[in-house]
Every structure is written in structure tokens, then in C-alpha cells.
Amino acid sequence: MECLVQSLTKSSLYCSTITTTILSSTKPVSLYNPPKLNSSLHCHRPLFLGFSTALSPPFRLTSTGLLATPDRQLSVGDSTETSEWAMQDFYSLRRDVETVSKRVEEIRASVGLKQLEEELADLESAAADGSFWDDRARAQQTLMSLTDVKDKIKLLSEFKTQVEDAETIVNLTEEIDSVDGALLGEASIIVRELNKALDRFELTQLFAGPYDKEGAVVYITAGAGGTDAQDWADMLLRMYVRWGEKQRYKTRVVEKSLGEEAGIKSATIEMEGRYAYGYLSGEKGTHRIVRQSPFNAKGLRQTSFSAVEVMPLLPDESIDVEIPEEELEISFTRAGGKGGQNVNKVETAVRITHIPTGVAVRCTEERSQLANKIKALSRLKAKLLVIAEEQRASEIKQIRGDTVKAEWGQQIRNYVFHPYKLVKDVRTGFETSDIASVMDGELDLFIKGYLKYKYSEAMVAASTK
Amino acid sequence: MRLGFPRPSLSTFSPILFHANPGRPNTCSSKCLIQPKPQTPLFLRPPTHSVTLSELRKWQNWAKTLASSVGSNFIDADNSPDTILLHRELNWLIEDALENPKPLLTQLGTDCNDEGMVMNLRAELGDLYELWKRRIEERRPFQYVVGCEHWRDLVLSVEEGVLIPRPETELIVDLVTDLVKGDHGELREGLWADLGTGSGALAIGIGRVLGTCGRVIATDLSPVAVAVAAYNVQRYNLQNKIEIKLGSWFEPLKDVKGQLVGLVSNPPYIPSDHISGLQAEVAKHEPRLALDGGADGMDDLLHLCHGATSMLKPGGFFAFETNGEKQCKSLVHYMQNESKGSFCDVSIVSDFAGKQRFVTGFKARPFVNNLHTSCISS
Numbered sequence: 001m002e003c004l005v006q007s008l009t010k011s012s013l014y015c016s017t018i019t020t021t022i023l024s025s026t027k028p029v030s031l032y033n034p035p036k037l038n039s040s041l042h043c044h045r046p047l048f049l050g051f052s053t054a055l056s057p058p059f060r061l062t063s064t065g066l067l068a069t070p071d072r073q074l075s076v077g078d079s080t081e082t083s084e085w086a087m088q089d090f091y092s093l094r095r096d097v098e099t100v101s102k103r104v105e106e107i108r109a110s111v112g113l114k115q116l117e118e119e120l121a122d123l124e125s126a127a128a129d130g131s132f133w134d135d136r137a138r139a140q141q142t143l144m145s146l147t148d149v150k151d152k153i154k155l156l157s158e159f160k161t162q163v164e165d166a167e168t169i170v171n172l173t174e175e176i177d178s179v180d181g182a183l184l185g186e187a188s189i190i191v192r193e194l195n196k197a198l199d200r201f202e203l204t205q206l207f208a209g210p211y212d213k214e215g216a217v218v219y220i221t222a223g224a225g226g227t228d229a230q231d232w233a234d235m236l237l238r239m240y241v242r243w244g245e246k247q248r249y250k251t252r253v254v255e256k257s258l259g260e261e262a263g264i265k266s267a268t269i270e271m272e273g274r275y276a277y278g279y280l281s282g283e284k285g286t287h288r289i290v291r292q293s294p295f296n297a298k299g300l301r302q303t304s305f306s307a308v309e310v311m312p313l314l315p316d317e318s319i320d321v322e323i324p325e326e327e328l329e330i331s332f333t334r335a336g337g338k339g340g341q342n343v344n345k346v347e348t349a350v351r352i353t354h355i356p357t358g359v360a361v362r363c364t365e366e367r368s369q370l371a372n373k374i375k376a377l378s379r380l381k382a383k384l385l386v387i388a389e390e391q392r393a394s395e396i397k398q399i400r401g402d403t404v405k406a407e408w409g410q411q412i413r414n415y416v417f418h419p420y421k422l423v424k425d426v427r428t429g430f431e432t433s434d435i436a437s438v439m440d441g442e443l444d445l446f447i448k449g450y451l452k453y454k455y456s457e458a459m460v461a462a463s464t465k
Numbered sequence: 466m467r468l469g470f471p472r473p474s475l476s477t478f479s480p481i482l483f484h485a486n487p488g489r490p491n492t493c494s495s496k497c498l499i500q501p502k503p504q505t506p507l508f509l510r511p512p513t514h515s516v517t518l519s520e521l522r523k524w525q526n527w528a529k530t531l532a533s534s535v536g537s538n539f540i541d542a543d544n545s546p547d548t549i550l551l552h553r554e555l556n557w558l559i560e561d562a563l564e565n566p567k568p569l570l571t572q573l574g575t576d577c578n579d580e581g582m583v584m585n586l587r588a589e590l591g592d593l594y595e596l597w598k599r600r601i602e603e604r605r606p607f608q609y610v611v612g613c614e615h616w617r618d619l620v621l622s623v624e625e626g627v628l629i630p631r632p633e634t635e636l637i638v639d640l641v642t643d644l645v646k647g648d649h650g651e652l653r654e655g656l657w658a659d660l661g662t663g664s665g666a667l668a669i670g671i672g673r674v675l676g677t678c679g680r681v682i683a684t685d686l687s688p689v690a691v692a693v694a695a696y697n698v699q700r701y702n703l704q705n706k707i708e709i710k711l712g713s714w715f716e717p718l719k720d721v722k723g724q725l726v727g728l729v730s731n732p733p734y735i736p737s738d739h740i741s742g743l744q745a746e747v748a749k750h751e752p753r754l755a756l757d758g759g760a761d762g763m764d765d766l767l768h769l770c771h772g773a774t775s776m777l778k779p780g781g782f783f784a785f786e787t788n789g790e791k792q793c794k795s796l797v798h799y800m801q802n803e804s805k806g807s808f809c810d811v812s813i814v815s816d817f818a819g820k821q822r823f824v825t826g827f828k829a830r831p832f833v834n835n836l837h838t839s840c841i842s843s
Contacts, residue, residue: 331817332632332816332817332818338788338789338820339631339633339789339816339818339820339822340631340633340634340734340786340787340788340789340816340820340822341628341631341731341733341734341735341747341755341756341788342735342739342743342744342747342788343631343743343744343747344606344608344629344631344744344746344747344751345545345546345550346546346550346553346554346557346607346608347546347550347553348632364553365553366615367557367615368615368616368617368618368619368632368635369617369632369635369817370617370618370635371615371618
């Protein structure tokens with residue numbers, strides 16, 4: 001507050017600058033909100049909205065943060081470098097605050113805050129139950145969803161407090177009829193960050209798939225084309241690793257098989273973190289590069305392909321299978337009529353049936369009955385594991401869908417390095433010429449674009465049904 | 466097909482081929498002063514004989530062919546092992562005879578580049594020919610061939626003159642294990658007896674589940690059995706816990722009368738006239754002393770039953786193996802009538818094949834308490 005008062009006189013000095021820049025601006029945009037400004041500023045109406053380079057040395061087009069929309073951040077400035085705030089900036093900030101406030105309200109309404117709170121209460125009472133830990137797996141699941149709901153509620157209330165902070169600054173500025181660069185800068189940062197967070201939140205709302213919350217495993221395979229394709233696969237590997245690191249996912253290259261001359265034949269990246277699979281699932285497909293081959297003396301233009309497959313990183317089920325004794329039916333058979341002293345046969349067959357599944361194993365080759373029983377039991381466990389594994393495998397197969405072929409006509413994205421620079425997603429049409437940033441892991445716009453595209457496709461499909 | 470025996474045995478370990486008179490071997494009385502020296506099982510002998518892989522293969526192929534020639538002849542004749550079981554036995558013989566049996570067992574039938582590879586054997590190759598030939602032609606039990614039997618988690622030395630422990634009998638150890646687990650000390654730390662111990666299987670199995678103060682006395686009438694049982698006890702380092710005594714049933718136990726907390730036995734129970742009809746491995750090779758239970762097979766069971774009344778402490782446990790349902794029922798009948806009031810909680814336990822095999826129970830306490838309301842006497 002003090003600083004606001006102190007800066008009052010200073011701000012009024014900038015009026016003349018503002019006037020000139022406004023006049024030089026070419027795009028007139030009417031300001032729909034009648035400003036409640038001090039009369040000393042009235043002379044500057046009507047105001048023109050828009051950006052002029054002369055006006056805003058402090059404004060710069062910051063690179064987009066995680067999945068932030070480019071069109072939203074353009075209106076905010078970075079105030080720490082300067083406090084030269086013009087009234088137009090204030091108005092545009094005020095507009096941004098109003099927009100974001102509306103957005104927050106919409107999101108809070110659409111998510112159903114009330115329902116969330118009810119859900120939270122239900123989950124909490126479930127977790128407080130005495131028998132809660134009897135079923136460990138279920139308990140864990142309940143706790144997970146409890147955290148989810150809590151996080152969501154917390155996030156939603158954070159949105160509200162942040163938007164309120166920004167509104168307070170705007171209202172304050174209006175009341176005292178002066179512009180404080182530092183304060184307004186703060187507000188603009190809030191708006192910018194809030195927009196990013198809202199984007200992210202909206203996106204997570206798009207993640208409806210059962211594995212979207214999981215971590216991801218990314219498999220990169222070089223297509224045909226020898227060293228060029230293998231080098232391309234290596235570039236993609238670097239790109240995804242960079243992306244993962246930017247998201248602060250625990251990113252590990254768990255497998256890498258090197259090409260003969262350069263690059264890699266294949267690699268596997270594991271990314272641990274929330275929604276990694278949700279974000280990356282759209283990256284599945286063939287990625288095509290067009291460039292002058294660095295491996296070709298003539299520097300001819302070369303097209304190469306690499307396949308990217310993405311799978312959720314599913315938690316390993318415990319290898320140790322414990323089967324309750326009562327689920328086992330153990331029978332010992334010994335061919336030979338009367339048994340006991342009457343018979344001398346080395347065979348001591350043991351048969352164990354797992355009652356719930358009906359899976360049975362028999363062990364005869366060990367030299368004692370007890371040894372046969374132990375072996376049969378471990379064999380049964382292995383068999384049950386294999387069955388569980390097969391179940392999982394068919395599930396994984398479902399998730400994976402068709403195999404990705406690293407060849408012509410299958411690509412989801414083109415990366416053209418030569419003769420011009422362009423990265424273009426074939427599916428969404430999104431493109432950028434900043435190929436260097438993309439290769440540095442700036443994939444958010446592509447990822448977000450695809451998710452929205454997928455979402456709208458699904459909506460269209462649903463509405464036409 | 467060549468089934469001949471190509472080389473004469475010159476092994477210094479020829480005792481493994483020593484073959485005592487089948488039927489009633491070594492039935493010298495308890496007055497026998499010189500204890501027979503037990504044989505070392507094949508798998509414990511030093512691997513001092515070398516042989517090339519190709520020589521061993523040759524033997525293996527010969528042995529397989531010999532086993533295959535049996536087909537189902539044995540099983541048709543007297544329910545003896547068929548070719549499949551004999552092949553399994555052959556693998557186990559290789560396992561016991563070789564210092565490192567893996568190469569031969571895993572490369573079965575596959576081409577190995579190194580036919581000249583030298584392997585170490587625990588017996589001369591010639592002996593292996595002779596051993597397998599006798600297994601097939603004389604129907605000598607496999608366990609006597611290799612000198613051991615895998616029983617529970619134990620590997621027990623056996624030889625002619627000692628009954629080969631049967632898998633059914635393993636259950637008695639399970640019964641005792643369950644019993645001492647829930648016990649507060651009396652049974653776990655008390656004195657047990659295994660009568661007619663043979664190889665010492667039951668004594669060792671029980672000795673390993675008793676507490677630190679628990680003891681087992683094992684008796685046998687056969688000096689060979691006593692020697693073998695003592696050898697096995699030594700091998701499992703239980704000599705402080707298990708005492709082997711030579712003598713008939715309760716005879717060596719006179720000084721512990723009424724002190725036993727447990728009594729187990731797998732006495733001879735086969736009716737005399739059944740023996741000749743048993744599979745050749747049993748009838749021709751195992752000691753008749755350990756099999757023949759008299760006219761109806763009940764002679765020794767009844768003797769044990771009778772002795773148990775005076776030898777067991779009140780509350781003491783007993784478990785006897787029988788020939789099946791008929792003997793179980795008649796034994797229970799005997800306890801309910803002849804020794805009325807002596808036992809309680811008498812029950813019949815089936816073996817894993819579902820045959821009524823064991824009779825178990827407790828010596829009644831003088832004042833029948835609530836725990837034993839199901840006493841036969843009441």
C-alpha cells in the first residue's frame with residue numbers, strides 16, 4: 001500500500017508518453033468497460049487497445065510455459081524490469097483479470113465443487129473405517145482418489161484466491177486513481193500463471209483414459225534408412241528426455257541400442273509422474289524428418305522416419321504370490337494298490353489345485369513327497385503369475401493398439417529442417433517454424449493441440465451418434 | 466540290443482554290490498556284539514573315478530535301452546515300476562553317481578561337442594553297469610542301488626536289511642509337528658520313542674521338530690538297521706537327541722517305563738501269506754522282519770498297543786501305521802475293548818491317497834478331565 005502511495009506522483013508523469021503511443025497505434029478497439037478513473041486521465045479516452053512495440057519495451061513474448069495458450073499471455077507484461085505502466089496496459093490487464101475470473105468461475109462450476117466436497121467427505125469416512133486396511137489394495141486405491149479429490153479442491157480454491165488477488169489490485173488501482181507499476185506487474189504475473197494453471201487443469205480434465213494418470217514408457221525405434229534414421233531416432237530421444245525433464249518427471253533412458261555409425265536403433269524412456277501417459281499418448285506414431293543429410297557427402301535432402309510408441313508405466317505387481325492355504329487342494333497320489341509297506345515305487349506324485357481358478361499342477365519328478373509338494377507349489381505360483389501376466393499382456397495389447405510403422409504415409413508429424421524450417425502436426429495442422437525449440441523439448445503446443453483435437457473429435461463423434 | 470555287461474567290476478567300493486541274503490538278512494539276535502558297518506550312500510562317496518563323457522553316454526544309452534525293454538512287463542506282473550519310472554530312476558542314479566551331473570542330465574540326447582570331456586564318478590563305470598543290470602534283472606530296489614532314500618527333506622542312507630521308508634509314513638512326522646506346535650512344553654520337551662525304527666526316519670523326523678530338551682529313543686531288532694539308523698542320526702547331527710537301541714520293541718525301554726510322552730511306530734503289518742505276492746522289489750529284497758506282521762498282520766500292532774498302556778505317560782501321544790482300513794478298525798476296536806479306559810481321543814487318520822492308514826490317540830489321564838470327554842472309556 002505504501003509503495004502505491006509513493007508511486008502515485010511518479011505514475012502521473014507518464015501520461016504524455018501514453019498519449020503519443022496511443023495515437024500511433026493503428027488498431028482501434030473500443031473499451032467496453034467505462035473506466036472509473038480519475039478525471040485527470042479522462043483525456044486519454046477513447047483508448048486503443050493492442051500492442052505497439054514503441055509502447056511496450058518491457059513486453060516480450062515469453063516462451064510458452066506448460067501448455068499455456070499463446071493468445072492469452074500476450075497481453076501481460078513483465079513488470080520487474082520496469083514500472084512504466086500505461087493506462088492502456090492497465091485496461092488490458094483489467095480485461096485479462098475479468099476474463100480469467102470468468103474462466104475460474106466456469107471451471108469451478110463445471111467441475112462441480114459441491115460434488116467434489118461430498119466425494120471427499122465420503123472418502124474420508126471410508127478411510128476412517130476400522131476395517132479400512134483389511135483390503136490393502138482397495139485401501140490404497142481409496143487413498144489415491146482421496147489425494148486426487150483433495151488436490152483438485154485445493155487447486156480450485158487456489159484459483160479463486162489468486163483471481164481475487166488480481167481483482168483486488170485492479171480495484172485498488174481504480175480507487176486510488178493511479179497506476180503502480182509494481183503492483184500491476186504482480187497482477188499480470190498472477191494472471192499469466194493462473195492462465196497456465198487453468199490450461200493445465202483443463203487438460204487434465206481431458207484425461208479420461210484409465211491410464212492417463214500413470215507414468216509413461218516411450219519406445220523409439222529408428223525406421224529404415226540406416227544412419228540417417230538412427231540419428232533421427234536419437235534426436236527424438238533427446239527431445240522427449242528434454243520434455244520429460246521440463247515437466248519435472250523422473251525421466252530415465254532404460255534401454256538404448258546404439259546404431260553402427262551414429263544414433264540409435266531403439267531406446268526406451270520411462271517417465272514417472274502424474275499424467276505423463278495422458279500427455280504423451282498422442283505422440284504415438286511415426287515422426288518424419290526432412291533435412292540435408294549430415295551423413296551424406298553431397299548433402300542431399302533426405303527423409304527419414306522413426307516410430308514412437310507410448311505405453312503407460314504400470315506398477316509392477318508383486319512377484320511374490322501368496323496363496324492362502326485354504327485356497328489350495330493338495331493331493332498325494334501313489335500308484336500302487338495298498339500302499340505303505342506293500343509298495344516300493346520311487347514316484348511320489350503331488351497334485352495341487354488352486355481352488356478359485358481351478359489351475360492345477362502336478363509334480364512327480366522330485367525324489368521325496370515333500371520336495372514334490374514344494375516344487376508343485378512354486379510351479380503353481382509361477383503358473384498363476386503367468387496367467388496374471390497374460391491378462392496384463394492382453395490389457396497392454398489393447399492399450400497399445402496397432403503397431404506403429406516407421407514409413408511413408410503413416411507420419412503424425414513432419415519436422416522439416418531443409419529447405420525451410422517447419423514442424424507441422426499432420427493431425428491437428430498445428431505448426432511452428434521454431435524447430436530448435438521443439439527439438440529442445442518444447443512440445444507442449446503440439447501435445448495440447450492434439451489433446452484438444454482428440455477431445456473435439458470425440459465430442460463430434462458423440463454428438464453425431 | 467546289447468544288454469550285456471561289458472566290463473567286470475574291479476571297484477574298491479564293491480560293498481555297494483554286496484548283497485545280503487534277501488528275505489531275512491542279518492537277523493542275528495540282539496546278542497550280536499559286532500555292529501555291522503553301514504555302507505556309504507553313493508552320493509556321499511568320493512568322486513575318484515574319471516570317465517569321459519562319451520563313455521558315460523554309452524552307459525546311459527545302454528541303461529535306457531535296458532529300462533525300455535521292460536515296458537509294462539513289471540507293472541503287469543506285480544505292479545512294479547514301468548519304463549517311465551525306471552528312466553526317472555536312471556536320471557537319479559546319474560545325479561548321485563556324478564560329481565557334477567548337470568552336463569549329462571541337461572545335454573541328454575543332444576550333441577555335445579566335447580565328447581572327450583572327463584567327468585568324475587563316485588563309482589567305477591563298471592559298477593554302474595552292474596548296478597543297473599541288477600536293478601532291472603534282479604529287481605533290486607532303486608534305493609538300495611544308490612544306498613539312499615529321499616524322505617521328507619531328508620536323505621536317509623538305506624541298504625539291504627533295512628526297510629526303505631515309505632512316503633505315507635512322512636505323515637506321522639506332520640502329525641507330531643502339529644501336535645508339538647500347539648503344545649506348551651510337555652510333549653515338545655519330553656521323551657519320545659520310535660519302535661522298529663529301521664533307517665531311523667521317524668526318529669530323525671521327530672527329533673528335528675522337538676524342543677531343545679526333547680529326546681527320542683529309537684529301537685530295532687536288526688543290528689543292520691541299528692547301524693544304519695545310527696549313521697543317519699550322525700549325519701543329521703542329532704546324536705545328542707536321538708539314542709538308537711538294539712532290541713525288540715519295548716525291551717530296550719524298560720528303564721523309561723511310564724515316562725514316554727510320545728510313541729510312534731511303523732511296525733511290520735503285512736499278513737504273512739501276502740508277502741510272496743508283493744512286488745519283487747519288496748518281497749525279494751526288503752527285510753521280511755520289517756514287513757511280516759503274522760497271520761493277519763496284527764501281531765506287532767497289538768503288541769505295541771499293549772505295551773503303550775504301560776510305557777506312555779498319562780496324556781502321552783501315540784501313532785501307529787497300519788495296512789489299511791481293516792487293521793485300523795480292528796486296532797481301534799481292540800483299544801475300546803481289550804484295553805478299555807487306557808486311551809482317549811483315539812482316531813483313524815487317512816494317508817494322502819485317502820487310505821485309512823494310521824491310528825492315533827492319547828494315553829488316558831487317571832482323572833478324566835473336560836479335555837478328554839471323548840474318551841473311549843467314557
